[in-house]
Amino acid sequence: MKAIVIGGTGLVGSEVxxxxxxxxxxxxxxxxxxxxxxxxxxxxxxxxxxxRTGPVDAIISLAGDGVFGAFDDDTDEAxxxxxKSKVMGQVNIARQGHPYLNEGGSITLTSGAVSRHPMPGTAAIALGAGALDAFVGSVALELKEGKRINAISLSLVKESAEKLGWDSANCVPVKRVAQRYLDAAFGPINGQAIAL
Ligand SMILES: NC(=O)c1ccc[n+]([C@@H]2O[C@H](COP(=O)([O-])OP(=O)(O)OC[C@H]3O[C@@H](n4cnc5c(N)ncnc54)[C@H](OP(=O)(O)O)[C@@H]3O)[C@@H](O)[C@H]2O)c1
Structure with a gap:
């Protein structure tokens, strides 16, 4: 199979x-x-x-910025x-990429667990994550030729928590996170926000 991993140079992407x-x-x-x-x-x-890549069997995205910030921050920056990045960047990937998917191919995007488990300072990220979860559910209904699309609704990765000096006891190690991306890319799941 031929796979393209966008964000493949980052922490999670390089493990994928x-x-x-x-x-x-x-x-x-x-x-x-x-x-x-x-x-x-x-x-x-x-x-x-x-x-440049031509036809592929799996498109996996781990790219897209999320910005922390308080709800009463008066700027629009976050x-x-x-x-622009996390939401429309990944929408660009799905819209431009799906014609290049071989029959039965898949798209796996990255959303975020803060849309399901609210956390202070993440209003903008949660907004984007929820939008992406809704997006894949809808797009899955329209894809043809057995093509699939899902989002990994990712929580804080253990190695990222450790780097931040946060408690990582309940976080998932990057190796297990990467495995779920492979499951989503090559398994039967379609139109789901896969909680991790
Ligand atoms: N790590 C976590 O705990 C965690 C938790 C929840 C959600 N997430 C989300 O999961 C994704 C992956 O996380 P990560 O920790 O692996 O991130 P990371 O280490 O910061 O890697 C980000 C990757 O995305 C690429 N990238 C960033 N902006 C891009 C753009 N505009 N166009 C193309 N590529 C771009 C980077 O490329 P370069 O290396 O070339 O700059 C890099 O490959 C991110 O979207 C992050 O917000 C992460």
Whole structure:
């Protein structure tokens, strides 16, 4: 199978790439690093990426900025970033990428657990995560040729919590997180926000 991992140079993405590489042809894509580069915020950049890769069996996205900020912050910055990057960036990936999916292929996006488990300071991120969960549910109804789309509703990864000096006792290690991306990409699930 041929897989493209957008955000494949990051913490989670590089583990997804490592787990895929023994069995699949993998293109790791970053904003500044990786086998290829893209800016998911630019529709033309995403289109150009898929023109380069050609047909693929799995599109996996771990890209998209989320910005923490208090609800009463008077600027629009956090909302603008989340909507342009995490939401519309991944919508760009799905919209530009699906014509390049082989029959039975899949798209796996990344949303976020804060839409299900509210946390102070994450209003913008939660807004974006909920939007992506709704998006995949709807798009799944319209995809043809056995193509599928899901979102991983990701909670704080153990290694990220450790880096921040936060309690990581209940967090999921990156190796297990990556496994769920592979399950979503190659299993039967469709139109789901997969809680992790
Ligand atoms: N880690 C966590 O605990 C956690 C929890 C919940 C949700 N998430 C979300 O899950 C995703 C992956 O997390 P992570 O910790 O692996 O992130 P990370 O280490 O910061 O990696 C981000 C990846 O996305 C790429 N990227 C960022 N902006 C991009 C853009 N505009 N266009 C193309 N590529 C772009 C980066 O490329 P370069 O390396 O080239 O810059 C990198 O490969 C993120 O969206 C994050 O918000 C993470």
């Amino acid at each position: 790439v490592s787990q895929l590489r023994p069995d699949h042809e993998v293109i790791s894509v970053g904003r500044t690093r990786g086998d290829m580069q893209v800016n998911i915020e630019e529709r033309a950049s995403v289109k150009a990426l898929f023109e 909302y603008a970033r989340v909507l």
